[in-house]
Amino acid sequence: MNRERVVRTLTFWLRPEFVLRVVSRFQKVAGFDRAIALASAALTATIPLTILTSAAASHFGGKGTAERIIDRYELSGGGAEAVTDIFAPASGTPTTLGVIGFLFLMLAVLSFSRAMQRLFEQAWELTPLSVRNTFNGLLWIGGLAVYLLLSGVIRGELGGSRLELGATLLVLPVTAVFLLWSGRILSAKRISREELIPFAVVGSALLALWSVGATVYVPHLFNTYATRYGVIGAVFAMISALFCLMVAVVGAAAAGREVHDELGRIRRGERPADDEVRRQWDQVTAAALSRWDTLRGRVQDRQPRRRGA
Numbered sequence: 001m002n003r004e005r006v007v008r009t010l011t012f013w014l015r016p017e018f019v020l021r022v023v024s025r026f027q028k029v030a031g032f033d034r035a036i037a038l039a040s041a042a043l044t045a046t047i048p049l050t051i052l053t054s055a056a057a058s059h060f061g062g063k064g065t066a067e068r069i070i071d072r073y074e075l076s077g078g079g080a081e082a083v084t085d086i087f088a089p090a091s092g093t094p095t096t097l098g099v100i101g102f103l104f105l106m107l108a109v110l111s112f113s114r115a116m117q118r119l120f121e122q123a124w125e126l127t128p129l130s131v132r133n134t135f136n137g138l139l140w141i142g143g144l145a146v147y148l149l150l151s152g153v154i155r156g157e158l159g160g161s162r163l164e165l166g167a168t169l170l171v172l173p174v175t176a177v178f179l180l181w182s183g184r185i186l187s188a189k190r191i192s193r194e195e196l197i198p199f200a201v202v203g204s205a206l207l208a209l210w211s212v213g214a215t216v217y218v219p220h221l222f223n224t225y226a227t228r229y230g231v232i233g234a235v236f237a238m239i240s241a242l243f244c245l246m247v248a249v250v251g252a253a254a255a256g257r258e259v260h261d262e263l264g265r266i267r268r269g270e271r272p273a274d275d276e277v278r279r280q281w282d283q284v285t286a287a288a289l290s291r292w293d294t295l296r297g298r299v300q301d302r303q304p305r306r307r308g309a
Helices: 002-013 016-028 032-060 065-073 078-087 099-123 130-158 166-185 191-230 231-267 276-308
Strands: none
Touching: 002 276, 016 231, 032 099, 032 231, 065 078, 078 231, 099 166, 099 231, 130 166, 130 191, 130 231, 166 191, 191 231, 231 276
């Protein structure tokens, strides 16, 4: 009975009609363009901040950002050298910020927070607040720093295995809380907690999958790009990894919005009947079988021609 219930639940939530609604929501927010904008803003805001925090951590005897990334992904060779060059300030150069440098840093950080803010406003169809939500954007940046610090400590203490599954599972609820809080603060509390719960659950699951995949693929990405292109190759690798991360975030926002709307329809008694769900799956299965038979027939027709030739 439990197995049948799980299959029935998955069949309902993964039915073609619902999946198409999620895809439509993703396209409505220009998902891939939004992910590129978020990844670019994150990279622009991250590098100067990490250089400053790395210098401060090294001054107090801790590991710098480059060392943490190298240890986290077990980089070596050109990848490790490129990461060190990116996050280490030039020798003899002070890491203090002047007034103009501080202003540019704040602009970069706020650009990232506003990009995230626009994601929530578009996914939940809210009126844009733009710079009127600047204080909440700065507050979110502080919360992001706390989240990264906390997750880094957890991974540093428990991330001994190859895929870091134990650390990832422990970070999972922390990520869900952070995502829920992010939606509340960046929307100026115009999105309720109930509306954001599906986004937080889906987002934390997708980010956990991304984290596990990153431990396998990111080292190869860094070593390959850095060996071929040098420091700029490491930047390419970072933007590629951030793009995949932001696609997961944007996809979670689209899926979370549609899951909440579907739950609302279910509460109002608008849930489709079981035979309707079965009919949708039968149509998909029939179409897939028809295409497979057509493709197999074409392959079989070409084989005698090749033999004859």
